[in-house]
Structures are given as C-alpha cells and as structure tokens.
Amino acid sequence: MSAEEFRRHGYAVVDWLARYWTDLDQRPVTPDVAPGQVAASLPERAPEHGEPFEDLLADVDRLITPGLAHWQHPMFLGHFPMTNSGPSVLGELLTAGLNPQAMLWSANPALTELEGVVCDWLADLLGLPASFRGNGVLQDTASAGVLVALTAALWRRGGEDWRRHGAGTRYTVYTSTEGNCSIAKAVRVAGLGEDRLRLVDVDHHAPAMRVDHLRALVEADIAAGNVPVMVAATVGTTSTTAVDPVAEIGELCREHGIWLHVDAAYAGVAAVCPEMRWIHHGVELADSYCVNPHKWLLTGLDCGAMWVTDQRALTAAMTTTPAYLSGSTAPHPAAVDLRDRQLPLGHRSRALKLWFVLRWYGAEGLRAHIREGIALARDFAAKVRADDRFEIVAPHPFGLVCFRLHADDATNAELLRRLTTSGELLLSHTDVHGRHTLRLATGGTATTSAHLDLAWRKITDIAADLLAVAPDAEAPRPGSAVGQPSAGLRVQEDLCGVEGGVHFGQ
Structure with missing residues (x-):
C-alpha cells in the first residue's frame, strides 16, 4: 500500500468510524446471531x-x-463502561503507524519518558500519594497488574528462595469474597495453588472487606507456619462497587510485612473529582495500585495504569538480561526499561492515546464526564426508589445501580432476559445476598439522561407484564435499601441465557 493509497483509504476509515458513532443509537445494542x-x-x-x-x-x-455487541452504544448499560473518544482513537492511530517497541529506554526514549510523565499526570489528577511519582507503567489491564504485583510481593518476601523453590513455601494471599476473579487467576498462574487464596468475609451493610476477619485469617496462617504475602483490597468491587477500608487493611499489612495491592480498576478514576477523593483514603499505605483509564476515562482499550512503590522488588522479580539485551541502556536514573515493570519482554506503547485524552479534555473535562456518570446513576436510582415494585439492593457511590423487582428470582431473571433479548438495551446481573439482582451501569461516552429514561420505561413496561402473571410479589426485606452482600463474586458469565443466542462475559 503506497503512501497515497494509505491516505485515501485512511480517510475512508475515519469517515466510516465517524458515521458509525453518529448512527450507533439506531443499531441493536446486541446482535441476533448464533x-x-x-x-x-x-x-x-x-x-x-x-x-x-x-x-x-x-x-x-x-x-x-x-x-457485534456495540460497547459504545448509549444503551449498552450492563457492564462498567468501556469508554472511547476521538482523541484516544487518533492517538491509537498514530501509535499503530509508528509501531514502536518500547521494552527498553534505548529502544524508544521518547515514548518511554512520555509514559512516565502521563502516569505522573494521572497520579496527580487522582490525588495519589507522592510515593507513586516516577513509579508508573501502562499495562494492558488491571488483571495483568495484580499478577505483576503478586510476583513482586513474592520476591520481596522470599527473594532468590522464591525463584528457586516457588510454591514450596506455603505463601498465602487474601482478598474479600467480592474481589475480582483476576486475583484468583493470579494466584493460580503464580503457581501457588488456589488453596492458598483466603477469601475474607464482607460487611453486611456494604459488601466491603471485614478487617477483623482478615486479621483472624492472617494470624491463623502465621500460627500454622504459612507466610502471608499479599492482600488485594478493592476500590469499587465488580459486583456492587463496594470500597474496602484500605487504611485499616494497610495498617494490618504494615504490622505483618504483607504487600498491599489496591485494585481500583473501575472506580479509581472517579477521584479526578476532589469530592470523590475519599475512595483513596489509606492508599498511601499501598505497595501497588491499578486503575483502568479504558473503563471510565474516555481512553480506548487497552490502558491499565499501575504504580509500584517498591521498584527494587519489582525489578528484581521481573528482570532477565540475556547477552543480546545487556548494556543496551545507559546507567542513568531516568533511563527506565519498561520491560522490568511488566510480564512480557515487548512493551506496547499506550502513552500517546492517554496523553491525547488528558490534553484534549483537561482535568475540567474529565471531571465533567465522571460527574455526569455519577449524576445519571443517582437519578436512575431515584426512579427505582420511587417505584414500590422495585428496590435498591446496594449503595451506589459511582455509576452502577444494583436493583431488583419485589418478586422471586425467576421473575427477575425473566425481566433481564426480555430486556437483553430485545436488542434495545443491555443490562447484566449479579447475586446479592442470594438474590438475583440487576445491574445498570452509566458512564458510557454517549449515554445521556434521555437514554436512561428510555431504559426505565422499557424496564417498567416489562415489569408490569411480568407482575400481572407472576406469583405474589415478595415483601420488602428490612434494610433492603442497601442490601446484603453476596457470599462471593458471582456476576454471571452467561448474561442472556438464551439458547442459540449470544453470551456476554463480564
């Protein structure tokens, strides 16, 4: 393809995307394919x-x-938003054209240093502690981040013995019953065995980690000769967006020399708004922290920002230097080799698109976007509360509302099935205190109050039909306005449940 052909066809692709975004609300949200x-x-x-x-x-x-399932559709409300934007796409286009390999500073000085700068910018925008400065990297997702953090934590606790003996020492890892499934996967991939993962109970008011139960588990492991190595706390759990008490967890980790990892994949970006900085109380005690700008911060997939304060442990755990890479970087503190902050050797540069987003919108524009998502969720929740056929089953400090009909689980499941198979909108569900619960997430780039009004009309129309033929409605439970926690993270992978249809995983 010549430069002239590339120019002509590139214009056609940009025109196609602009037309796609403009007409997206006229398409079905999800496809009718087998x-x-x-x-x-x-x-x-x-x-x-x-x-x-x-x-x-x-x-x-x-x-x-x-x-396609159209994740950018304004009625795609079932998952945390996977936002995108024009500046992000154009930054990605430039990155694709440059096709840089940024594993070493010497291989790509400009993009290596840009990545460090945008990570510092983002940490500042989120109100993260000064100890994070200079310690950032852009991973693909927070799932990779938790595995990197666990590997560094194992090295810090076991050093060369960890490299030689691996799972021979009985290392243990802790997260709440609401922790993301990527934590269990990291434990498995690290070779520890799933029996080394301890699930900590959650509070009954809001499903956040109980520090008293964490302490009991840690002390029991120490007494049994096990070695507690990492606690993964969550800011905004996948199921209900609960926020763990990071400060209390951090104090316990310091007491016992345990690595504290904070998973803020979805909710962390809310802290660009000063009034939401409460979610980061105690983060100064964290050894590592992850957030995904590709979820709610208008940056296309993939872009997971990670900070590790103990660079010595991270580098020792990650570095391998064969002859063909030795001596390729000058011994200078500014010459960071990004291969030492991740699992792969090659590093895909994600800095340009995040740089474009931060500069195009500015802090003011990003705050406006986050505040709009929170306000839309608050307004939707008010509609739910005002209708005595429904209940809110968990707090909703961000852009996710968990709600259900005052009816049995089968009726709620049928409500979800009819909604998702209509092609007009997509919701998802989870299990809160053993009850089938619907999830609606705001924050999409194109989602407005008019779209949520339309969604609510569709929900109530179907609900009216179901309740007309359903068994006696279930009575509201005491305290159900905030709900009870699930026994574990059980956001179903099969969200439609339609034989022969399409199944969408979380």
Missing part, C-alpha cells in the same frame, strides 16, 4: 490474491458489524 454463524459466513482459506480495500471495508459492514 455461535458459529459469523465464522460460517467467512471463506475457509485466506485469498490467494490481494483484494481492493473498498471490498474489505464493505465486508466490515456486511459481515462484522451485524455480529
């Missing part, structure tokens, strides 16, 4: 001869977009 249907529409083998680019773009319209 598993294997899209694959069956494609040739069995790659073409022998090249094809015109116009045909490629036409086949995106014909074969691909009809089978």
Whole structure:
C-alpha cells in the first residue's frame, strides 16, 4: 500500500468510524446471531490474491458489524463502561503507524519518558500519594497488574528462595469474597495453588472487606507456619462497587510485612473529582495500585495504569538480561526499561492515546464526564426508589445501580432476559445476598439522561407484564435499601441465557 493509497483509504476509515458513532443509537445494542454463524459466513482459506480495500471495508459492514455487541452504544448499560473518544482513537492511530517497541529506554526514549510523565499526570489528577511519582507503567489491564504485583510481593518476601523453590513455601494471599476473579487467576498462574487464596468475609451493610476477619485469617496462617504475602483490597468491587477500608487493611499489612495491592480498576478514576477523593483514603499505605483509564476515562482499550512503590522488588522479580539485551541502556536514573515493570519482554506503547485524552479534555473535562456518570446513576436510582415494585439492593457511590423487582428470582431473571433479548438495551446481573439482582451501569461516552429514561420505561413496561402473571410479589426485606452482600463474586458469565443466542462475559 503506497503512501497515497494509505491516505485515501485512511480517510475512508475515519469517515466510516465517524458515521458509525453518529448512527450507533439506531443499531441493536446486541446482535441476533448464533455461535458459529459469523465464522460460517467467512471463506475457509485466506485469498490467494490481494483484494481492493473498498471490498474489505464493505465486508466490515456486511459481515462484522451485524455480529457485534456495540460497547459504545448509549444503551449498552450492563457492564462498567468501556469508554472511547476521538482523541484516544487518533492517538491509537498514530501509535499503530509508528509501531514502536518500547521494552527498553534505548529502544524508544521518547515514548518511554512520555509514559512516565502521563502516569505522573494521572497520579496527580487522582490525588495519589507522592510515593507513586516516577513509579508508573501502562499495562494492558488491571488483571495483568495484580499478577505483576503478586510476583513482586513474592520476591520481596522470599527473594532468590522464591525463584528457586516457588510454591514450596506455603505463601498465602487474601482478598474479600467480592474481589475480582483476576486475583484468583493470579494466584493460580503464580503457581501457588488456589488453596492458598483466603477469601475474607464482607460487611453486611456494604459488601466491603471485614478487617477483623482478615486479621483472624492472617494470624491463623502465621500460627500454622504459612507466610502471608499479599492482600488485594478493592476500590469499587465488580459486583456492587463496594470500597474496602484500605487504611485499616494497610495498617494490618504494615504490622505483618504483607504487600498491599489496591485494585481500583473501575472506580479509581472517579477521584479526578476532589469530592470523590475519599475512595483513596489509606492508599498511601499501598505497595501497588491499578486503575483502568479504558473503563471510565474516555481512553480506548487497552490502558491499565499501575504504580509500584517498591521498584527494587519489582525489578528484581521481573528482570532477565540475556547477552543480546545487556548494556543496551545507559546507567542513568531516568533511563527506565519498561520491560522490568511488566510480564512480557515487548512493551506496547499506550502513552500517546492517554496523553491525547488528558490534553484534549483537561482535568475540567474529565471531571465533567465522571460527574455526569455519577449524576445519571443517582437519578436512575431515584426512579427505582420511587417505584414500590422495585428496590435498591446496594449503595451506589459511582455509576452502577444494583436493583431488583419485589418478586422471586425467576421473575427477575425473566425481566433481564426480555430486556437483553430485545436488542434495545443491555443490562447484566449479579447475586446479592442470594438474590438475583440487576445491574445498570452509566458512564458510557454517549449515554445521556434521555437514554436512561428510555431504559426505565422499557424496564417498567416489562415489569408490569411480568407482575400481572407472576406469583405474589415478595415483601420488602428490612434494610433492603442497601442490601446484603453476596457470599462471593458471582456476576454471571452467561448474561442472556438464551439458547442459540449470544453470551456476554463480564
């Protein structure tokens, strides 16, 4: 493809995306396709001869977009938002064209140093402690971050013995029953064995970690000869967006020399608003912290910001230096090798798109976006409370509202099924105190109050039909306005439950 061809077809792609965003609310939110249907529409083998680019773009319209779940649709309300924006896409386009490999400072000085700067900018915007400055990296997601943190924590506790003996020492890891499933996966991938993960009970008012139970588990492990190595606290759990008491957890970790990792994948960006900085109380005690700008901060997937305050432990855990990489970086404190802050050797640069977003919107624009998402959730929750057929089952400090009908689980499940199969909107569900609970998440780039009004009308219309034929409605439970915690994170992977339909994972 010549430069002139690239220019012409590039304009066509940008025009296609602009038209897609403009017309998105006219498309079904989710596709009406069966598993294997899209694959069956494609040739069995790659073409022998090249094809015109116009045909490629036409086949995106014909074969691909009809089978998409449109995460940028204003009525895609079932998951935490996966926001995107024009400046992010253009930054990604430049990154794709440059195709940089930023594993070493010497391999890419400008983008390595830009990444450090934008991580510092973001830490400042979120009100994170000064100890985070200079210690940031952009991972793909917070899931990678928890595994990196665990690896560094194991090295700090076990050093070279960890490298030699691995899981031979009985290291233990702790998170709440509401902690994200990526924590259990990290324990498994690190080779510790899932029996080394301790699930801490949560409070009954808001499903946040109980520090008294954490202390009991830690002390029991120490007495049994086990070695507590890491606690993963959560700011904004996946199921209900509960916030763990990070300060109290951090004090306990300091007392016993345990690494504290804070997972703020979704909710952390809310702290760009000064009135939301309460969520970071105690974060100065954290050894590592992760947040995903690609969720709620208008930056396209993937972009997971991570800070590790103990760079010595991180570098010792991550560095391998074969001859072909030795001596490639000058011994200078500003010459950071990003390969030493992540699992892969190669580093995909994500700094340009985040830089573009931070500069295009500015702190003021980002705060406006977050505040709008919180306000939309608050207004939606008010509608739910005002209708005595429904209840709110968990606090909603961010952009997620957990609610249900005063009816049995089967009726609530049927409400969700009809909503998600209509193609008009997407909700998801979780399990709160053993009860089927619907989840609606605001914060999408294009979602407005008009879209939530439309969603509420659809919800209440279907609810009226269901209650007309349902068994006697369940009576409100005492204290149900805030709800009870689930026994564990059980956001179902099968959100539609329609045989032959499409299943959307969390």
